[in-house]
Amino acid sequence: MVTPTSETSxxxxxxxxxxxxxxxxxxxxxxxxxxxxxxxxxxxxxxxxREALADEWARRSATGAPPKASVLVVxxxxxxxxxxxxxxxxxxxxxxxxxxxxAAARVAELTGTPVGSVAVxxxxxVPAGLA
Numbered sequence: 657m658v659t660p661t662s663e664t665s666x667x668x669x670x671x672x673x674x675x676x677x678x679x680x681x682x683x684x685x686x687x688x689x690x691x692x693x694x695x696x697x698x699x700x701x702x703x704x705x706r707e708a709l710a711d712e713w714a715r716r717s718a719t720g721a722p723p724k725a726s727v728l729v730v731x732x733x734x735x736x737x738x739x740x741x742x743x744x745x746x747x748x749x750x751x752x753x754x755x756x757x758x759a760a761a762r763v764a765e766l767t768g769t770p771v772g773s774v775a776v777x778x779x780x781x782v783p784a785g786l787a
Contacts, residue, residue, distance in 0.1 A: 694726075694728065697727035697736070698727050699725075700767065701725035701759040702722065703762075704761075704763070705723040705725070705738060706722060706723060708754050709723070720740070720741025721779070723755070724739040725759065734763055735772055736774040736775070738759060738776045741781075742778055744781035745784070756776050
């Protein structure tokens with residue numbers, strides 16, 4: 657995506673043209689398509705969840721497995737499934753919601769793809785002090 661400045665402007669077709677200098681500096685019409693691999697979406701979601709839950713895990717001697725995500729993009733909308741280990745005891749609803757909201761926001765922000773749904777599957781509860 658081109659950010660319009662005082663020297664360029666973006667047209668609806670995605671073409672970039674000069675700003676009144678009389679020279680055509682871009683192409684007319686669509687230039688192609690961008691496809692983001694599902695594994696890229698998954699990596700973005702996993703990193704977002706790791707960062708969101710880092711403070712909760714930092715206070716404990718035991719840690720769970722890294723979060724896993726699977727993403728399916730259908731009809732221009734992403735469906736995310738998160739597989740998480742969560743610390744116990746803890747507010748599981750709050751942590752699941754934090755993971756869900758953070759993953760959805762980051763995927764949408766970095767890819768421009770709206771996130772239609774996020775499913776959170778808690779795979780394991782990790783008790784405090786478990787090594």
